[in-house]
Amino acid sequence: MNETGRRAQHKAATREALHQAALRMFEERGYDATTVKDIAAAASVTERTFFRYFPSKEDLVLGELSDLVPLLAEGIRRRPADEPPLRAVLAALLTVGGERGSGFAVLFSGPPARFVSAPTRPGRPVLFEFETGIAEALHARMGGAGPVSLRASVLARAAVAAMRSALIAHADLEGERPFPAAIVSLLDEAFAALESPG
Numbered sequence: 001m002n003e004t005g006r007r008a009q010h011k012a013a014t015r016e017a018l019h020q021a022a023l024r025m026f027e028e029r030g031y032d033a034t035t036v037k038d039i040a041a042a043a044s045v046t047e048r049t050f051f052r053y054f055p056s057k058e059d060l061v062l063g064e065l066s067d068l069v070p071l072l073a074e075g076i077r078r079r080p081a082d083e084p085p086l087r088a089v090l091a092a093l094l095t096v097g098g099e100r101g102s103g104f105a106v107l108f109s110g111p112p113a114r115f116v117s118a119p120t121r122p123g124r125p126v127l128f129e130f131e132t133g134i135a136e137a138l139h140a141r142m143g144g145a146g147p148v149s150l151r152a153s154v155l156a157r158a159a160v161a162a163m164r165s166a167l168i169a170h171a172d173l174e175g176e177r178p179f180p181a182a183i184v185s186l187l188d189e190a191f192a193a194l195e196s197p198g
Contacts, residue, residue, distance in 0.1 A: 014043070014045060014049065014053065015053050017043040017044070017045070018039060018040070018043045018045065018049075018050055018053055018054065018060070019060065019064070020043075021039050021042035021043040022034065022039045022042075022057070022060050022061075023064065024042070025038055025039060025042060026061075031057075031061070034057070035057075036050050036051075036056075036057050039057070039060075062126060065126045065129075066126070066129060068096060068130075069129050069130055069132075069133040070133065071096050071099075072089075072092055072093060072096050072130070072133060072134065072137075073133040073134065073136060073137040074137075075091075075092030075093075075095050075096050076088050076089055076092040076134065076137035076138060076141065077137050077140055077141060078092070079091055079092060079141070081141065084195075085138050085141070085142075085152075085155045086155060086158070086159055086162075086191055086194055086195060087191075087195075088138075088141065089134055089138070089155075089156075089159040089191075090159075090162075090187060090188070090191045092137075093163070093187065094184060094187065097183070097184075127160050127163075127164060130156075130160050130163070131153075131156045131157050131160045132156075134155075134156035134159055134160065135148045135152045135153045135155075135156035135157075136148055136152075138152040138155055138156055139152035158194050159191070159194075161194075162187070162190035162191050162193070162194055163187070163190070165190045165193075166183065166186035166187045166189070166190045169186050169190075170182055170183055170186055
């Protein structure tokens, strides 16, 4: 491997080490209690190195959340065709959560308002990205072609509202229930409320 290839490999490894250290610490301590200095130390680099890879702690989180969207959308597309749409979203969400571990925990590691309203790189709120990805996946599952149907959009926004409600409820627990059991339970409850609102 040439010098350029080794340098690229080292940069990718450093970025991943920062990423994993941050996610592990967010899960253990929570977002607010974790500092950039803590993350850098856990990844065995300096704070200056952290800032070469991420402009801020929030940027690291937003990148992780954005990375979940295509995984969730693909998971929804893979669900059985006869499964009700909201059940497919929940099942895909839990599958992605199981596969991502700490990466998924980032959704539930800080005050909900921060991640609901925080813009991603294109400048749209994170949950808008989730709504769009889920709507496109549901539209594809329903055999739709062309622009996303209103039905798929409504179901996607309802699913994200359930996710957001679970996120807010989890923040209110203040560590009373262990992660991830609390999240799974809250997501089940939130999606059940959509399916049986009475």
